[in-house]
Amino acid sequence: MPELPEVEVVRQGLAEWVTNKKIETVTVLHPRAIRNFPGTKKSFSNQLSGEKILTVNRRGKYMWMELSSGRALVTHLGMSGQVLIQKPNHEPENHLRIRFTFSNYKNEMHFVDQRTFGGMHIDDLVDFSADELVPSSVQHIARDPFDPKFEPDQVVEKLRLKKTEIKRALLDQTLVSGIGNIYADESLWRSKLHWATPTSGISKAKALELIGHATDVMREALAEGGTSFDSLYVDVNGQSGYFERGLSAYGREDEPCHRCGRLIVRDSFMNRSSFRCPRCQRLG
């Protein structure tokens, strides 16, 4: 599932291949892929045709391409989204949703999404802080740990004011962005915290340790090209990452804890799974 490291891998690939490329045609093959765009498929295509891609940026799991008109093409991969660079005669993917061609580049850009939780839309760029523009639809997203201006102290301060469970807070993209189910479980395992620990009961030092572990585990994953459980997560060239073998909790139900040997358990949490060591990560 694309979380911060996986989206960053895609962003880096896109920055390499589509910067300074001029969009010629845009074909929308599934309406849900542009559900956050207020216009029609045709107007989406018309608004993008002729635009030059200047930069490829990211905040948390949101990615956007800054366009020559001053607007942005915003992309969220959702659960199964991929942005692929393909040769012009490439067989269309089963779940190809949007196809882009360029006037000064022979290859195509394909937005592929099996579960259609992801999508693209066009947005205005607005001031976020000094010399920093973000799409208006991304304004509410907090800085992620890869952001040079990310301040762990501020996150910890806000986190400790919340009245909720620690994992729920980690997944709150308005508090700290980029963390999804996989890296939340890994950070909690490294910090020896149960997912249901109340945020109000966590010391400042422990909360800082947790944010530090979240940052570390996502940096390690980025260095390995991200985490892949299946063919749903790949980079722009269709290659999978290798961090799955670096995981200590997520997806390891009934396997021994790397620290104490007890078998990892799976709990149901927020209608999804949460993996933890029953000895290292006890509640209270």
Add this chain to the structure above:
DNA sequence: GTTACGACCTGCGAGC
């Protein structure tokens, strides 16, 4: 204002 929860969506695998 804050928190909790259901809905959205599709392919895959387990179970019958």
Add this chain to the structure above:
DNA sequence: TGCTCGCAGGTCGTAA
């Protein structure tokens, strides 16, 4: 073999 059902989970809207 073929069918049904549960599961995967990021985000948003709505209810409390």
